[in-house]
Amino acid sequence: MNHNPYAKLQMKLKELAMLLFVGFAVFILVALMSYNLNDSQLLWQSQSNQNTGIQNIEGIVGARLADLLFVLFGYAAFTAPFFLILSAWKLWCPAIELSNKHSMHLLLTTLLVLTITACLSCLFSLFCVDDQWLPFGPGGLIGYQLAWFLLEPLNVFGTVTVMVMMIGMSATLILPISLAEVAQQILRVMKWLVESWFSLIETANLPKTVADKKQPDFELNPATRKSNEKKQPISRSRNLAVSENSKHKSRKKLLTLDLLASPKRQHIRQVSQEQLKLLSQQIESHLKDFGIDCQVVSVQPGPVVSRFELDLAAGTKVSKVTALAKDLARSLSVTSVRVVEVIAGKSLIGIELPNEHRQMVQLHEILGSNDFMNTKQVLPLGLGKDIAGRPIIVDLAKMPHLLVAGTTGSGKSVGLNAMLLSLLYQKTPENLKMIMIDPKMLELSVYDGIPHLLTPVVTDMNNAAASLRWCVAEMDRRYQIMAACGVRNISGYNALVKQKSISLSDLGLSQGSLIPSDDEKLQAMPHIVVLADEFADMIMVVGKKVEQLIARLAQKARAAGIHLILATQRPSVDVITGLIKANIPTRISFQVSSKIDSRTILDQQGAEQLLGHGDMLYLPPGLAVPTRVHGAFVDDHEVHAVVTAVKSSGQPSYIDNICSSISLEPAGGSDDDGEKDELYDQAVAIVIETRKSSISYVQRRLKIGYNRAANLIETMEKCGVLGPVTNSGVREILVEKN
Incomplete structure (x- = not known):
């Protein structure tokens, strides 16, 4: 963020004032520490004797200053360097103030400091023993006079x-602390001391065999770890499960956060409060130049952007501010300005400006946070951080x-990797299966071979359409089983299967693809996540069939535990059609053109x-206002490390007929209405x-589009009506007229 010369000059003056306060505080402290009572007598003699007999380290100036402070305040003179250091700290870390009443604030602070010093002088005069080291005693002249004035009407206790009340009230007004917070901290410390004391007493009274049972330093075996995790709170170094053999529960391999790069301590220069104040004034000024009266009410700085919340004048339309986003960015000399038209729970609008120094958000921070560790979500996805x-x-x-x-370059692929790693860290292959579609043959190929996959990573779009047809068939099969069991969703079904044993013969159903052929008993159904990295390529190659399957x-797969993650770098209306948008309300948008x-x-x-670079807008279901999220970054080396650890836990169990080119019919009905073109017989x-x-x-005869005619010819080739294309570009007709 660029600043004008006036702002730079103001910052330099503040730095000079801070250095002046610190230097003066050190000077006073050294003068007081090297004070000698003999110097006080020499100061009243002739000028020649003063220069030769002064013992103060800082000479006659230091001697005079120390003598003056000790004469007036006694031991309370040592508060002067402390308050000078406090003033320097306030200059370096100022609070957000949008008022300009600095002179009144300085005058009030000076009076409060003098009040505290005078009260301390009075207390020193009452309780400290006069050791003849100071000229007017431990409380100085002011402390002595104040004590003499108050002792007769109030006595010592009064x-x-x-004095204590005056010191407490003055300190509360000067220091950036709250008495309520101090009291809460004191209560917490006292509670911790009491609990620790009673815990020590109970441990000492326990038998030796029980008291010596401590947490071992070595790695626990899986069974012991599982039982301990239920009793102990989850720490930040907790290991997350990768895989578990459902039949042979003898070992359980753990996936640790050490596989991910630890967040480096970034030397981030936080946006100072003076910069935020200056930007607030510039926003108000520039908007006023465009005829919009507003006031910056509050500022919310973040790791990547800072949000300024504005209160618009009555009758001002938000659309006027939105239309001025580019002009405001040019005026403020920033790359972009985003206007938040609606802030939940407030009658304000927001203006988000990028910070000069951007902070990197690592996936290790997200997966290691308590929100992710302690989550009860079924399929948690770690996206990043908000503003x-x-x-x-x-x-x-x-x-x-x-x-x-x-x-391209917006961080979409990195975001997908972060989502996938979030699922791999939380879910085992027994409760999560995946189908990955990668037309680019580069982004998702690294995950090929993990035990969570139902089929190898799909790169052919015809196979991708076949895998979606398999998902539809699996969805219908699951619904038949759940309907026969009398449950409404996959969670209810899995809970029912755990409670009692049910066989397929009891329900009158046939075996399915995810149930072994040698076991008719119903098993828990895993969730299935279908991830398509570039589904626009599927729609271009296969056509409307994919859109109908999606x-x-x-529409129906939620209760069956089948979920879609569709990604594209071309968000046009022919790819993200109205039919798809109507059925997928949750969306994430990275930077678009x-x-x-x-x-x-x-x-x-x-x-x-x-x-x-990972900056995104997340639109949750049921809400019309998106949330700005700074996506978590994960490197290719981290992805390879996690995938290698996952692969070492077991081999994948692929299902052979997922990518079969033969259209699978769902149990209980045919899907020909959505797959077969009504003009096929006429074209043949x-x-x-x-x-x-x-x-x-064929296109001219049937008066249809080129893509539809090409699909009809391809269908004839699959059905054996036509042969493949020869070198001359002609297809052989394999069926005679009769």
Whole structure:
């Protein structure tokens, strides 16, 4: 953030004043420490004797200053350096004040300091023994006179009470502390001392065999660790489960946070309160130049951006401020300005400005936070931190599907890796399965071979469509089983299976893909997460079939425990269609290139003003106002380390028919209505009758689009009507006219 010359001059003057206060405090302290009573007598003699007999380290100036302070205040003179240091600290770390009454504040502070010093002098005069070291005793002239004045009407107890009250009230007004907070801290310390005392007494009274049972220093075995974790609070160094064999529960390997890079201590220069005050004044001034009267009410600094909350004048439309975002960014010399039109619970608007020094958010911080460690969410995703620096942990099971968009370099791939690692840290392969679709063949290939996968990472789009059809079939199969069991969702079903043993024969159902063929007893159903890194490529290659499959899963798959995470770098209306948006209300938008793309993904603008590198807007379900989140960063080395640890826990159990090119029919009905084109039979008749198999010919005869005609020709090839394309570009017609 650039500042004008006046602001730099003001900062330099403050630094000079701070150095002056510190230097003067050290000078007074040294003069008081090296004070000698003989110097007081020499000061009243001739000038020549003064220069030769002074014993003070700082010469005659230090001797005179020390003598004056000790004569007036006695031992209370030592408070002068303390209050000078306090003044310097206040200059260095000022509070947020938007008023300009500095002179009145300085006068009040001076009076309060003199009050505290005079009261201390009075107390020293009452209780300290006069050892003839000071010229007017331990309380000085002021302390002696004040004690003499108050002792006759108030006596000793009343005088002490009044002095202590005056010191307490003055200190409360000067120091940035609250008496309530001090009392709470004292109570906490006293409570801790009492509890520790009673704990020691109980431990001493226990038998030796019980008292000697302490936590071992070595690594506990899995069974002992599991029992101890239920009794002891979860610490920040807690290990998270990777895998567990459901049949042979003899060992359980743990995935530690040491696999992730620890957050380095970043030397971040926090935005000073003076800079925030100056920016507040500039915002008010620049908006006033555009005809908008407002007042900055509060400022919320964060690790990446700072939010200024404004109170607009009556009758001012928020849209006027939003339209001036680029002009305001130019006036403030920043890269971008985001206007928050609605702040929940407040009648204010927000203006978010990027900080000059950006703080890096590491995934280790998010997964190591208490919010993630102690979460009770079913499928927790660690996104990052909000503008106040609080970790953002969301539950995929409640969304229940997620739509992610962002341009190249916006941090979308890193965000997907952070979500995947969050799931791997919390869920075992027994309660979470995944299907990953990676058209780029680069982003998700590192996860190939982890035990959570139902099939190898899918890179062919036809196989991707087949995997979605399998998910639809699995969804219908799960619904049949849950309906026969009388439960409403996967949580109720898993709880029922744990309580009692139920076989398929009791329900009259056949075995499914996730139930072994040699065991008819119902087992707990794992959650299935389908992650597509670039689903726009699927829609371009396969067409409307994928959109219909995604819509079916988004509408019905929540209760069956199947969840979608769809990501794209091209948030256009032909990719994120109305059918998909209507069924996926939860969305995340990284930086996009235009307002149109922002409206496509979020139904509102704002994503085009993000800073990139993980800066995102998270729109939770049921809310119309997105939350700004600074995404967690995870390096490729960290991803490889975690994946290697996960792979070492076991081998994946793939299902063979997931990526089969044959369309799977759900149990209880056919899905041909959504898969077969109604013009297919007519197109086959035209090709066989005319013996012409080009796409353009079928397009002209049926008066349809090129993509639809190409899909019809591809379907004929799969069904054996046409052969593959030869070198000359002609397809052989395999079916005769008869």
